[in-house]
Amino acid sequence: MAVWENTAESSVEQIVGEASSLISDGANPSDITIDGDVLTGSTYSDSMIASDQNDVLIGSIAKAQSQQRDLLTGGGGRDLFVLGNKDQSFYSSQGMGDYAQITDFDPTQDRLQLHSGSSYFTAQVNHPSLLGTGVFQDSDGNGLMSTNDELIAVLSHQNSSVELQRNNLQLV
Ligand SMILES: [Ca+2]
Ligand SMILES: [Ca+2]
Ligand SMILES: [Ca+2]
Numbered sequence: 127m128a129v130w131e132n133t134a135e136s137s138v139e140q141i142v143g144e145a146s147s148l149i150s151d152g153a154n155p156s157d158i159t160i161d162g163d164v165l166t167g168s169t170y171s172d173s174m175i176a177s178d179q180n181d182v183l184i185g186s187i188a189k190a191q192s193q194q195r196d197l198l199t200g201g202g203g204r205d206l207f208v209l210g211n212k213d214q215s216f217y218s219s220q221g222m223g224d225y226a227q228i229t230d231f232d233p234t235q236d237r238l239q240l241h242s243g244s245s246y247f248t249a250q251v252n253h254p255s256l257l258g259t260g261v262f263q264d265s266d267g268n269g270l271m272s273t274n275d276e277l278i279a280v281l282s283h284q285n286s287s288v289e290l291q292r293n294n295l296q297l298v
Pocket of ligand 3: 217218222276277
């Protein structure tokens with residue numbers, strides 16, 4: 127049995143811990159100066175590794191019709207991981223079955239770009255094949271974790287949960 131099928135079949139309630147809301151009020155932090163790579167993937171599953179400079183990793187360009195799981199590694203420097211644009215979150219059509227897995231997110235310098243039309247929460251994902259801090263879109267907008275909510279990303283290298291601050295978020 128494929129590991130990914132296990133993840134896809136799990137519901138949000140089965141695998142995550144306590145949820146905490148992401149603060150999305152206020153202005154975006156000032157731009158990172160990009161002096162490294164801009165890597166762009168497809169709506170299929172991609173794996174990308176950026177440079178030791180400040181990079182932009184765009185694992186998808188749109189919401190996919192099939193399950194895409196992108197594996198993103200920023201390397202050193204300050205990196206921006208793009209999880210959505212003005213119109214949509216890219217990983218919000220297949221529940222637990224589509225997400226970006228970020229292997230080296232450093233909250234002291236890296237950022238996530240999120241679609242601003244939604245609210246988000248984080249919760250620890252504790253699944254045999256996937257361990258880390260999950261970023262979820264509150265798809266039904268009820269402020270609670272529920273089956274309809276969408277896993278967008280997993281910050282997977284951390285043994286303890288990552289506390290995302292406003293300056294880790296670029297809302298567009
Ligand atoms: Ca992709
Ligand atoms: Ca980098
Ligand atoms: Ca998803």
